[in-house]
Amino acid sequence: MKKLFFVGWFCITMLFSAFASASSIVTGEDGYRLWLKYDQIQNKGILPEYNKLLAQWHVAGNSKTSQLIRDELDYALTGMLPSASQTDMSTANLIVATAKVAQQFSADVAQQLKSVGDEGYVIQQFAYQNRPVVLVAANTDIGALYGTFNLLRLVQTERNLIHVKIASAPKTKxxxxxxxxxxxxxxxxxxxxxxxxxxxxxxxxxxxxxxxxxxxxxxxxxxxxxxxxxxxxxxxxxxxxxxxxxxxxxxxxxxxxxxxxxxxxxxxxxxxxxxxxxxxxxxxxxxxxxxxxxxxxxxxxxxxxxxxxxxxxxxxxxxxxxxxxxxxxxxxxxxxxxxxxxxxxxxxxxxxxxxxxxxxxxxxxxxxxxxxxxxxxxxxxxxxxxxxxxxxxxxxxxxxxxxxxxxxxxxxxxxxxxxxxxxxxxxxxxxxxxxxxxxxxxxxxxxxxxxxxxxxxxxxxxxxxxxxxxxxxxxxxxxxxxxxxxxxxxxxxxxxxxxxxxxxxxxxxLSNDTKVVEKVTDMMMLSHEATVNYMTPLGLHHIMGTGHHYGPGPWVDNLGRADWNPVYYHRATNKGIGFNRSPSGVNAVEQYFSPLKEQLSDPKTTPEKYLLWFHHLPWDYTLPSTGRALWDEIVHRYYLGVEQVEQINTEWNKLQGLIDPLQFKQVQMANVIHLNEAIWWRNACVLYFQSFSQRPIPAGLEKPQGTLQQYKALEFPFAPGQGE
Known part of the structure; x- marks a missing residue:
């Protein structure tokens, strides 16, 4: 398998008429390499450390897995540190080995290996015979492979390796x-x-x-x-x-x-x-x-x-x-x-x-x-x-x-x-x-x-x-x-x-650039909550379109059994909304341990993110966190979700020129779809639930575009991923 990794994939060309003329060829990172890009380290502040600790490396062992580790290090370190090369164990600074060999270098590492099992590993930097050594050690070749990938992760993310001391084992088998x-x-x-x-x-x-x-x-x-x-x-x-x-x-x-x-x-x-x-x-x-x-x-x-x-x-x-x-x-x-x-x-x-x-x-x-x-x-x-x-x-x-x-x-x-x-x-x-x-x-x-x-x-x-x-x-x-x-x-x-x-x-x-890392991390951490807000705020659930689960369908009520229908789950009426799983309803809370079941039994103590999952509440129920009536809060959450998606799109667009153009453009194009569909979700759900609440859109929020009938009429017979 040596040197096969991604051969021929580095200079992939793609045509993007969205930002280039029809005759232009755009080159760059198309996403195939995932998080294993191994591009050359640009941080001059950390390069001397890496060249000192990693440029001369050796992998002990003759198994197929040992050879894969060898190939991975050759491919990765040559990409990140062009001067890196394989050498024998007596002169290597980076050594990957299993326990029998590792104990020759460090009694401390050998002791740690007793507690990491068959898949765990130890990574430790220390001085050995007047040279700095980074030792990746494990009880098995597979453990050594996992440890090697962790070391490469540290290098890719530009972490300090001086005095690094890691012992890791999987918490699930x-x-x-x-x-x-x-x-x-x-x-x-x-x-x-x-x-x-x-x-x-x-x-x-x-x-x-x-x-x-x-x-x-x-x-x-x-x-x-x-x-x-x-x-x-x-x-x-x-x-x-x-x-x-x-x-x-x-x-x-x-x-x-x-x-x-x-x-x-x-x-x-x-x-x-x-x-x-x-x-x-x-x-x-x-x-x-x-x-x-x-x-x-x-x-x-x-x-x-x-x-x-x-x-x-x-x-x-x-x-x-x-x-x-x-x-x-x-x-x-x-x-x-x-x-x-x-x-x-x-x-x-x-x-x-x-x-x-x-x-x-x-x-x-x-x-x-x-x-x-x-x-x-x-x-x-x-x-x-x-x-x-x-x-x-x-x-x-x-x-x-x-x-x-x-x-x-x-x-x-x-x-x-x-x-x-x-x-x-x-x-x-x-x-x-x-x-x-x-x-x-x-x-x-x-x-x-x-x-x-x-x-x-x-x-x-x-x-x-x-x-x-x-x-x-x-x-x-x-x-x-x-x-x-x-x-x-x-x-x-x-x-x-x-x-x-x-x-x-x-x-x-994507990048080690500080601005990119901070901005993208913030977007990622916001994204799930944004999606919950424009789809199913406050514990609403299972209100997606029939079968394909694409887009909103809270009005669906014609399927073969009750619990396939979204109306079964939100139970909206002119009096209120939500599914009563408290002791006064179907008592699903009884299946949880105390004090969780007591907490979830009372809407006043139920976390708001699960409120309508466990309780059917009147439209004028007041939420303690905001002081708003339930109807107003639901609408505000739907609108907030769209605002959060808009925020993600705006922040992503500011990163143009800091991220590979193909990566940037792929996400940017999807972001346009994302925002359009978030607005669709908001409008369709707000209009549908308004037909029960009979209450106005809260002040300061624009009226949803379109009509409920238009949203209900939408069909998607070829939506991807449907079951067979």
């Missing part, structure tokens, strides 16, 4: 991307082109992008990838497709990236010809045992299965009167001899149960605590509904002492403007991970629960639904690369703040 990619390359809820997996050409034809994908994931500590959609096609388990999966697994292995597959629960009957797929049927159990053995024969380090069962029409154990635990355990037993795991999704809801949707995952899985095998994790969405712009935490976090709850975040922006809205999700992830569940008293945050620090889970994990596609810039929008990045960084360490990761990503991807 399984850190995976979930690709909702289908065999025909359609990506469900994908907004960055087709699937990057070209199943038709695999296994023989392997794109360079597959390798660069593995590098990017390793650089942020992601160690697994689920290759296919949770709405799975059984074809993925056929011999021909398993050979294709093997080809990817072989490419990914040296980067520490395991492959997983989503499976269709009824595969034994639909694929194997059995009479049923009942998990208690011995023939069915045997079929899965044989299938697991077949997979591991091809892919010895195969990670395991992700399962969506008895949800949105998908088959599952409930079809045979069996529990989720019985279904998951059957698969877990088949995988156990090979070291595989089951990630069983908790996204289950069914209208025949006559229970409010936000309560159903808890009702299904809380009684099953302790009944799952030790190689099963239940994968729970961050909130109790469905990846909304903002949700309270799922009450399942902390509720199961024996069953690991695996976090599921959505990186792709199904409900947040697809790939044309400037939305950095770090603040949302941080908000969730730092929320206190009170499962074992104060301090039992979601992050600690997921990391197994509240209950001693045998497995821990975090999953992110991928936003990656075949677009040249990977995610359809330069800024949205940051959401892939921040997911990986927070999956490794949930204690990181969104702001520090935003700054880090900006420095690596």
């Amino acid at each position: 399984v850190r995976v991307l979930n690709h909702w990619d289908n065999p025909d390359r359609h990506v469900e809820r994908g907004y960055a082109g087709e699937s990057i997996w070209d199943w038709h050409k695999l296994p023989e034809y392997k794109y360079q992008k597959y390798v660069d994908y593995a590098r990017a994931n390793a650089s942020v500590g992601i160690n697994g990838t689920v290759l296919n959609n949770v709405n799975a096609d059984p074809i993925m388990l056929t011999p021909a497709y398993l050979e294709k999966v093997k080809a990817l697994a072989d490419l990914f292995r040296p980067y520490g990236l395991k492959v997983y597959l989503s499976i269709k629960f009824n595969s034994p009957s639909s694929l194997g010809g059995l009479k049923n797929s009942d998990p208690l049927n011995p023939d069915v159990r045997k079929w899965w045992e044989n299938k697991a053995a077949e997979i591991y024969q091809l892919i010895p380090d195969f990670g395991g299965f992700l399962v969506k069962a008895n949800s949105e029409g998908q088959p599952g154990p409930g079809d045979y009167g069996r529990s989720h635990a019985q279904g998951a355990n059957m698969l877990a037993d088949a995988l156990k001899p090979h070291g595989g795991i089951v990630m069983w999704r908790a996204f289950v809801y069914a209208n025949e149960k006559n229970e409010e949707r936000s309560k159903q995952a808890y009702s299904e899985f809380k009684p099953l605590d302790g009944k799952f095998r030790d190689n099963v994790m239940v994968q729970v969405k961050n909130g109790p509904i469905d990846f909304q712009p903002r949700e309270p935490i799922s009450p399942l976090f902390g509720a199961t002492k024996q069953t690991p709850m695996m976090m599921e975040f959505q990186i792709t922006m199904e409900y947040l403007g697809f790939s044309t809205h400037f939305v950095y999700l770090g603040p949302m992830y941080e908000e969730v991970l730092k929320t206190d569940t009170f499962a074992k008293g104060p301090g039992s945050t979601v992050g600690k629960v997921v990391a197994g620090q509240v209950h001693k889970y045998p497995l821990t994990g975090m999953a992110g639904v991928s936003n990656i596609g075949s677009d040249r810039n990977w995610t359809g929008h330069i800024i949205l690369q940051s959401n892939w990045y921040v997911f990986g960084r927070m999956a490794w360490d949930y204690q990181l703040t969104a702001a520090e990761v935003a700054e880090e990503w900006t420095r690596m991807t």
Whole structure:
């Protein structure tokens, strides 16, 4: 693989008639290199230090991963420090090694390695035999790879390496991307082109992008990838497709990236010809045992299965009167001899149960605590509904002492403007991970629960639904690369703040210029709150358009079941708005621990950001924070959201000339769409809710353009990313 990285990608040319004549050729950074740009260091103040500590480097070891580290350093340091070169260990200033070699240089490092596990690493600078040395050490080659990427991150962000002393280990064991990619390359809820997996050409034809994908994931500590959609096609388990999966697994292995597959629960009957797929049927159990053995024969380090069962029409154990635990355990037993795991999704809801949707995952899985095998994790969405712009935490976090709850975040922006809205999700992830569940008293945050620090889970994990596609810039929008990045960084360490990761990503991807870093970081940190404001302020939720979830649709009330309709969630009438999940309503608050459930039971103590999630309130209800009536506050929030997007656009435009022109223009063009759609959201929602409140637009705010009828009449039959 040596020297393959991004070869031929440095001088990509693109035509932008928006700022050049039709005959002009514009060159620059088109986003393909992500945050691994490795451009020459321009900061003359820090160059002497880097040349002293990094110019002569050596990587110990002969494994494939060791060679990848060698290649990465050669590629990176040659780009950032043109004088850098590889040398032998006796003269190197930068040394990358595993424990046996590392202990020759430092007893302190050797001691620290005892506490960082198989994936962790130590980076330390010290004097050795009259020369300065930076030692990157780990217990395994994969740990050394992670440590190397962290060192390069420090260099890219121009951090001081003198006396640097870092010991880092992942706080969750399984850190995976979930690709909702289908065999025909359609990506469900994908907004960055087709699937990057070209199943038709695999296994023989392997794109360079597959390798660069593995590098990017390793650089942020992601160690697994689920290759296919949770709405799975059984074809993925056929011999021909398993050979294709093997080809990817072989490419990914040296980067520490395991492959997983989503499976269709009824595969034994639909694929194997059995009479049923009942998990208690011995023939069915045997079929899965044989299938697991077949997979591991091809892919010895195969990670395991992700399962969506008895949800949105998908088959599952409930079809045979069996529990989720019985279904998951059957698969877990088949995988156990090979070291595989089951990630069983908790996204289950069914209208025949006559229970409010936000309560159903808890009702299904809380009684099953302790009944799952030790190689099963239940994968729970961050909130109790469905990846909304903002949700309270799922009450399942902390509720199961024996069953690991695996976090599921959505990186792709199904409900947040697809790939044309400037939305950095770090603040949302941080908000969730730092929320206190009170499962074992104060301090039992979601992050600690997921990391197994509240209950001693045998497995821990975090999953992110991928936003990656075949677009040249990977995610359809330069800024949205940051959401892939921040997911990986927070999956490794949930204690990181969104702001520090935003700054880090900006420095690596856009510029180390102080003005750029400060301005872009501020925009990123504002962007999520802005989106909540112009879409779903004060706890409103699930008011997007039907099916495609594109644009506002709070008026939709004609779908096949109540909880598919936005009117079900906002419940606006001439008397008020909001969903009563308090004790006087459906009592969803009962599923939370005290004192959280008491806090959420009373609108006076409920955080305003969740107010209408838990309470149906009159239009004249006064908000303590502003003294405004509820109607006025809702309208002000919608208008504030648009103002915040305008602010982001204005500040971005001021950076022209300070950011690569192709990066700048891509974001600028998307910003125009973003602002137009924020205004659309504001106008449509304000006009619709005004039809119930019968109150005027507050003084000082312009009247929304257009009519409610015009907004209702809009149709989008070809909106991207719809399910199949």
